[in-house]
Amino acid sequence: MNQLIIQVETPYISGTPLDVKIRLYNNQNKSREVVISNFTLQILNNEGSVYNFSQKDSVKTTLDALASRLLFDLRRETELNSLRSGEYKVIAKAKVNDQEVFAQKSFTSVEKYQILVEGLLDFYLVGESMKSSIYIVNNTAAVRDLQVEYVKLSLKEDNQIIWQREFPIQSKWPEVGIGRDIKVLEQEFSFDHDGKYVLTTQCLVNGSLTSVSLPVVCVRDYEKDLKKIKIYSDAPKQINVREQVAFSVYLQNTTNKDLFLMLDEVDVNLPPSSLGYQRRSVRVWLEPYSQYEIFRFLPWNTPAITRPGVYKLTTKVTCGSDSKYFESSIQVVE
Template identity: 45%
Template sequence: MKYLSKDPDEWRKKESEILKREQERTQKHRKRGFYFLILNLVVVFLFFFGIRNYYAQLSIEKSPTNQILIVCEDVHASGTPLDVQIRLYNNSDKKREVTVSEFTFQIFNNENQQFYNFKQSQPVKATFEPFTSRLLFDLKREREITQLPSGEYTIHVELNINGERTSAQKKFRSVERYQLIVENLNDFYFVGEQAQLKVSLINQTARTQDLRVDSFTVSLKHDDRTIWQNAVKTKPIWQGVKVGEIIDLVEKISVPFNEEGIYTLQIDCVVNGSTSSLVMPVACIKNAEKSLKKMKIYTDAPKIHSLRSPLQFSVYILNDSKDQIFIEVEEIMVSLIPSSLNFKKGPVRMWLTPYSKYEIFKFYPYSISAITQPGSYKLLVKVTTKNDRLDFESILQVNE
C-alpha cells in the first residue's frame, strides 16, 4: 500500500518529537513561573517590612490636650517693635474649664543672658470650646521692644495649666540694618511716562546714631543691562537718628520709561560704610486692559469667628487666566455691614502675572474695634475701572 504522506512509523516518531518539545517548553514555563512567584513574594515581603519599619518610627503618642504655641517671626528687624504672642490650644474634642497660673515669659540672648522677663502669678480661668485657642500673652501690650541687637534669641514660656506645669520655647534671630523705602512707584508705566519717586531710610539698628550717606544711586535695568542710571546727591550727614526713625533721603527723583518692556528698578545707598539695596520689578506698556472679565475677587475671611479671638483676613483680586494683566483701577471699596468699617482706595495700577493674586485690602487684629457685637456681618467689595465693575459679597458670622 502506498501512502501519499508519511507512513505510520514516521508519524509516531514525529508525534514523539513534538510531545518531547512540548514537555520541555512546559517545564521552562513552570520554572519561569516559579521564579516570578519567588520574585513577587520577595517584593511583597520588602514592601510590608518597609511599611512596618516606617510606622515603627512614628510616634504613637497623642497630641497633648494643652498645647502652647509661640507666635513670632523667625527673623526680626531691629528698630521695629518685637511682635510675640502666646496662645493656648485645647486639642480635646470636649468643652473644658481651664485655670492658668504662674505664667512666665522670658527672652534670652545667645549667651543665655536674660534680656526680658514677665511674670503673672494670679490665676486666670477660661472656658475652652473643643479644638479652639485663646490668646494668653501679647508682648506689644506689655512692652515695646525695638532696641534688639543682632544675634540669636530664645523665647521661653512656662505656666501651670490646671496644676500641671507646661513649657515651650522658640528661637528667632534679630538683624540690624538700614532699610530703604520707596514711595509713589506704580506697578507699570506707559511709554513716555516718568516715575516720580520719594526715597526714605529707616534706622533699623539697636541704637541712636549719626548716619553718613556716602553714595546714593538709582538704576533702571533690562535683561541685566543698565539702560539708565543716576547718582543722586543727598544730605551727607544725618545726626542723632533714633531707633526706627525715618529720614527722607530724596524727596523727588524722576525715572524715565521710553520703551515697552519689563524692567528692574534698583536703588543702592551706602550708609556708614554699609550698602543697602532695594530691587523692584516695574513694567512699561503701550495699552492697559479695559475689562475685568479675566479677574475675580475672593477672601480668606472665616465664615465663623469668635469675639474672643483676634481676627485677621485679606481680600484679593485674582487673575483667573494664563495672560499677564495690566489694568488701571479707579476705585476699591470694602465695607463690613453693619460695622463702621468703610475702606476706599484708588486709583491703583495693577500688574497681575498669570493665575496670581493681588491683595487689595487687609483686616488687621487692631481693626477689631469695628466688630464689637456678635451677629451676622456682610462683607461687600467693589472694584471699578472706567469701563467695568466687579462685585463680591460674603457673610461672616461672629459668635461670643
C-alpha cells in the same frame, strides 16, 4: 491635648516693633472648657533676660476643636524695637487644667541701614515718568548720626543696564532715632518702551553699603474689565467678641498671564460696624495665578466689632463700566 504655639518672625529687623504672639492650641477633635493659669513669658539672649511677663490669675475659656486661642500679644503689652544683633529665645509656660505646658522658639535680630523707595506704581504706561523718593531707615538698636556719601540708581532690562546715575550726597543727619528715616533723594525716569525692569538702589551709609532691588514694569495697554479676576477673603467664619483677629481681601488672577488693571474704586465695609474702607485710582499688577491684597483688617481694627452677632464683609471693585461684588459672613460670639 494642649499645645502652646509661639509666633515670631525671623529674622527680626531692629528698629521695628517686635511681634510675638502665643496661642493655645486644642489638639482634641472636640470642644473643651479649660482653666488657664500661671502664664509666663521670657525673651532671652546670651547675656540674660530682655523681657519678662507673668499672669498668675486664672482664666476660664472654651477651646474649639482643633483650634487655637490667642493668649498673649507682645505689642499689646509693650514695644520692643531696639534689639541688638544676635540670637534670641522666646520661652512660654502655662498651666492648663493644672497640667503644665511649655514651648520655646529662637529668632535672630538683625541691625542694618535699610533703603525705602516710595512712590513707585504697580505699573507704568509708555511715555509716563517713574517718580520716587529714596529714604534711609535707621533699623539699628541705637540713635545714630547718619553720614550718606552717595546714592547710585540703575535700571536693568534683560540683565542689561539701560540707565544708571550716581548722586553724590556728602551729607550728615545727626541723631536719627531708632526706626526713623531720612529723605536723601528724589528721582525721575521716563519710559520710552514697554518691558519688565529691575530698579536697583545703592547707598553708602556710615561706610556701609546697602542696596535694594525692586521690579518695575511698563506696558502699552491694560485690562478694561474684571472678567479675568475673582475676589475672595481669608476672614474667619467665627470669632470671639474679645478676640483680636487679622484677615484680608484679595484679588485673584485666574489666568496664566500677567494682568494689569486700573481700578476706579475699591469699597470694603463690615456692617453693622462702622468700619469702612475706600480707595480710588488703584493700579494693580497681577502675575499669573497670583493674588493681590486690596484690604487688610488688623488687630487694632478689632474695636469696630463691639457686640455679638453676624457681621457682613462686603467688597465692591469697580473698573470702568464693570464691577464685581463679594460678600461673606463672620459670626461673632461671646
